[in-house]
Amino acid sequence: MSTSGPLTPERILEAAEETLRRFGPAKTSVVDVARALGVSHGSVYRHFPTKADLRDAVVDRWLERMHPALAEIADSAGDSVERVRLLLWTLAETKWTRAQDDPEFFAAFAELAEEARTPVVAHIDFVVEQLTKVIVEGVARGEIAAADPKTTALAVFDAMAKFHNPATRAEWARPAIDESFANVWALLRDGLLPR
Known part of the structure; x- marks a missing residue:
């Protein structure tokens, strides 16, 4: 996944789903999601302040x-x-x-x-x-x-x-x-x- 267009919560959640699919919850980190998007993990944290927030958003979606x-x-x-x-x-x-x-x-x-x-x-x-x-x-x-x-x-x-x-x-x-x-x-x- 590349950084085409602005980083949105939707793009982050798509990347998180793909990363979870590949590595599973135990081995997936915010850094992995950020890497899949080609951004820093700080950019992901601006949308989801904690790893738990990101996980909750994936489940909710x-x-x-x-x-x-x-x-x-x-x-x-x-x-x-x-x-x-x-x-x-x-x-x-x-x-x-x-x-x-x-x-x-x-x-x-x-x-x-x-x-x-x-x-x-x-x-x-x-x-x-x-x-x-x-x-x-x-x-x-x-x-x-x-x-x-x-x-x-x-x-x-x-x-x-x-x-x-x-x-x-x-x-x-x-x-x-x-x-x-x-x-x-x-x-x-x-x-x-x-x-």
């Missing part, structure tokens, strides 16, 4: 790439229960695909995500907010029974953690992961439906 698709599902029309399922499926399938298509970076991301509390919490809050929005609508339309939609959304998110939490990524390669998702979803769906 990676997670936020999923948000438009999830928000689109939450904002769409149609059956609320099916939209909850589709939101959870999209979250899981996106992570499965990324883990398979770019295993080096996904492994680096998973390691960083364990340390990067702020971006991970913001991502969880975003997903739970989307689920809550759909559940509130479902309750209003009589399609979902939930006394407290936000608590229900968080419970649904937590119940499906095996399918979207990077810490469980070894299970995603199992041949029956789709069937497992469907089975857990069937239990959740039955719990969401009005009696």
